[in-house]
Amino acid sequence: LGKLDCPICGAALEIPEDALIGEIFSCDECGTSLEIKEDSGKKLLAEAAHGSEDWGE
Amino acid sequence: VHVRIYYDNPRWEEKQIIRAIEGLGAELTHIRVNERPLELSSPARMSGLSFVRCMSHYNALYCAAHSETVGLKTVNTFSAILAAGDKAIATMKLSHGGLPVPEAFLGLSKEAALRVTDSGLLSFPVVVKPVVGSWGRLVSLASDRESLKSIAEHREATGSATMRPMYIQRFVRRPPRDLRVFVVGDRAVAAEYRVSQNGEFRTNVALGGRAEKADITKQVEELSTRAANVFGAGVYGVDLMEDEELGLIVNEVNPVPEFRAVSEVSGTDVAHEIAEFLAGCAR
Numbered sequence: 001l002g003k004l005d006c007p008i009c010g011a012a013l014e015i016p017e018d019a020l021i022g023e024i025f026s027c028d029e030c031g032t033s034l035e036i037k038e039d040s041g042k043k044l045l046a047e048a049a050h051g052s053e054d055w056g057e
Numbered sequence: 058v059h060v061r062i063y064y065d066n067p068r069w070e071e072k073q074i075i076r077a078i079e080g081l082g083a084e085l086t087h088i089r090v091n092e093r094p095l096e097l098s099s100p101a102r103m104s105g106l107s108f109v110r111c112m113s114h115y116n117a118l119y120c121a122a123h124s125e126t127v128g129l130k131t132v133n134t135f136s137a138i139l140a141a142g143d144k145a146i147a148t149m150k151l152s153h154g155g156l157p158v159p160e161a162f163l164g165l166s167k168e169a170a171l172r173v174t175d176s177g178l179l180s181f182p183v184v185v186k187p188v189v190g191s192w193g194r195l196v197s198l199a200s201d202r203e204s205l206k207s208i209a210e211h212r213e214a215t216g217s218a219t220m221r222p223m224y225i226q227r228f229v230r231r232p233p234r235d236l237r238v239f240v241v242g243d244r245a246v247a248a249e250y251r252v253s254q255n256g257e258f259r260t261n262v263a264l265g266g267r268a269e270k271a272d273i274t275k276q277v278e279e280l281s282t283r284a285a286n287v288f289g290a291g292v293y294g295v296d297l298m299e300d301e302e303l304g305l306i307v308n309e310v311n312p313v314p315e316f317r318a319v320s321e322v323s324g325t326d327v328a329h330e331i332a333e334f335l336a337g338c339a340r
Binding site: 038056 | 064072089114115220
């Protein structure tokens, strides 16, 4: 997907080609958990929901 | 063959499964439940098979229910995710199915939880877990009455319906590891030891537990597939413990299991095994 900006600190994150909507990445600069979202066909990063008590396997 | 995969926040595992399903030439539809509402009142009927891979337990439950309602063959089933995804229900089902499990009790209030040790049903130390949750999160070791009481009070203070029930389990004396067996259909396809590190009693890889290759012995195969079959044919991560007195016992069965570590240490292409199983179910 190329580079997408961290919405918190502005750092540019290199997002792999096979990344999926909803996938979670961590910003190398500020450590924020970020989720790939799509808005009007455009991919962007948004702060991910904090880990919920029912997350897991 | 048409497979629909439900997911919320896809992990390494979901991407591997997607690749493997595509590799078999099957038609694949992504259902991104964080973006797409599930129609409840008059959902269109569908045919084929769905694979539920949500990271959130409750998302997985809703998706499995939706999938079954619209007519899709669903892996894992709603009832499997419901039962295996709740440690209390899972222990009851496993025990009822004749599987060896550690002694455990459910305290639905602080008073009930304290009564487990006050009345001698279990002796300290005991392991206290939320009924829903993974990765060792909030799994605690209570060494005495004060610590058990503190855990119960903290749980009640969260005000969370999923945190209030306290699953209280005998502390199993064992080597500092457990055995994760990946079961697909009626086969144990891969296994790993999860070795706890730095004095940590929990073995979860998410907490730094080290994965090591483990052999699938006849006993491991038999016990893990029996445990999985309690919940019906599907895809499960079965956790076994090596009790110093009783030998292998079943700790938990995970209904939306991760498999990155077990794939790496076993050399098994777990995603491919899953894809083959799904294709077989869909035919």
